[in-house]
Amino acid sequence: MFERILVALDGSELSEVSLHYATELAATLESMVDLVYVCEPAETEYRHMHQLYIEKVAQHMKSRIKAYQPGTELPASRVKPVILDGEPAAEILNYAEKNDIGIIVMASYGRSGILPWPWGSTADKILHAAHRPLLLIKPETPVTEKEQGKLLSKILLPLDGSKTGEAALPHVKEIARRIKTEIVLLQVVPLGQYTHTVGGTNYVLFPEQEVQNLQARAKEYLEETAEELKGTKATVMVEVKTGQADQEIIKFAEHEDVRLVAISSHGRSGLKQWMTGSVTHKVLQASHTPVLVVRVLEAKA
Numbered sequence: 001m002f003e004r005i006l007v008a009l010d011g012s013e014l015s016e017v018s019l020h021y022a023t024e025l026a027a028t029l030e031s032m033v034d035l036v037y038v039c040e041p042a043e044t045e046y047r048h049m050h051q052l053y054i055e056k057v058a059q060h061m062k063s064r065i066k067a068y069q070p071g072t073e074l075p076a077s078r079v080k081p082v083i084l085d086g087e088p089a090a091e092i093l094n095y096a097e098k099n100d101i102g103i104i105v106m107a108s109y110g111r112s113g114i115l116p117w118p119w120g121s122t123a124d125k126i127l128h129a130a131h132r133p134l135l136l137i138k139p140e141t142p143v144t145e146k147e148q149g150k151l152l153s154k155i156l157l158p159l160d161g162s163k164t165g166e167a168a169l170p171h172v173k174e175i176a177r178r179i180k181t182e183i184v185l186l187q188v189v190p191l192g193q194y195t196h197t198v199g200g201t202n203y204v205l206f207p208e209q210e211v212q213n214l215q216a217r218a219k220e221y222l223e224e225t226a227e228e229l230k231g232t233k234a235t236v237m238v239e240v241k242t243g244q245a246d247q248e249i250i251k252f253a254e255h256e257d258v259r260l261v262a263i264s265s266h267g268r269s270g271l272k273q274w275m276t277g278s279v280t281h282k283v284l285q286a287s288h289t290p291v292l293v294v295r296v297l298e299a300k301a
Helices: 015-029 041-068 088-098 122-129 169-178 208-229 245-255 278-286
Strands: 004-009 032-039 079-085 103-107 134-137 154-158 181-189 192-197 200-205 234-242 260-266 291-296
Touching (some): 004 088, 015 041, 015 103, 015 134, 032 041, 032 088, 079 088, 088 122, 103 122, 122 134, 154 169, 154 245, 169 181, 169 208, 181 208, 181 245, 234 245, 245 260, 260 278, 278 291
Parallel strands (some): 004 032, 103 134, 154 181, 154 260, 181 234, 260 291
Antiparallel strands (some): 134 291, 192 200
C-alpha cells in the first residue's frame, strides 16, 4: 500500500514542505521513494540544472531517512531522482500509473505562488484524476526539528457511516500497524436538512429526539469501526459532533492538534453522501492540516 511513494517537486522551497512528510512515511514504513521533477517545454534549456537539483534533494533525503534508521545501509534505489518532460500533472499521473506508485505526496502549491490551489493548479488536476491516494500539504504548515518523528502522531479519520466513506480506513490502518499513533474516528451528525419549498430551499431542523437517535447510531457505528483497528499500535478514540461536516472537521483538526486528516472523496458524479467531494474540497481549502485524500472511483462506488 505504501511500498512506493512519489514526491512531486517543482524546485521551489514551497513545494519542499512535502519532503518532511514523505521522509517520515518512507522511514517508518520502509517505502521506496521516487522524487519527481517535471521539466516543462519552456524550461528545456535548464534541464541539466533541474537534474542536479533533484539529485541533490535525493541525497539529502537519503541522509534524513538514515537519521531515522541509524546503522542501516540504504540501497541506492531507496530514493530515486526522476526528471520527466512535459505538462506536470499529466506526467506525474502517467508515471504513478506506470510505476505502481502507492501514494503521491505534494504541496498544494509551489512556485506558481500562494493562490487558492483548487483553481486550475497541478495539485487540483492530480486530485481530480489520480486513482492513487494523494497527500496534500499546505506550504504554510509549520514543521520544526522538534516535530520530526511526530508528523503522524495523531490522525483524524472523518467517516459518514457508509462503506464508500471508509476508503481511507485501510491506509490509516497500515500506518497504525507500523507506528504508534492516536487515531480519532469522527462522524458529524447534521442538525437538519435542506428541503425544496415553493419559495426556494430552506434548512429544516430535525426534532431533538431525532438528532439524539442519529448521535447514538453514529457512536455505535464508530465503535464498531474502531474494532477494525485492534491489533495495531494505535490508540483509538471516537468522537460524534453535530453541525456542518466540513466546519466540524476543520475545527476539530485545528483545536486538537491533529497531524493528518485522512478522508475519502468520491469522483465528480459521486454518491449522495456528505463525502461527495464538497466536504473534502472545503477541508482541503480551509484546513492547514495535511490531508490524505483517498478517492473512491465511480466504478467502485
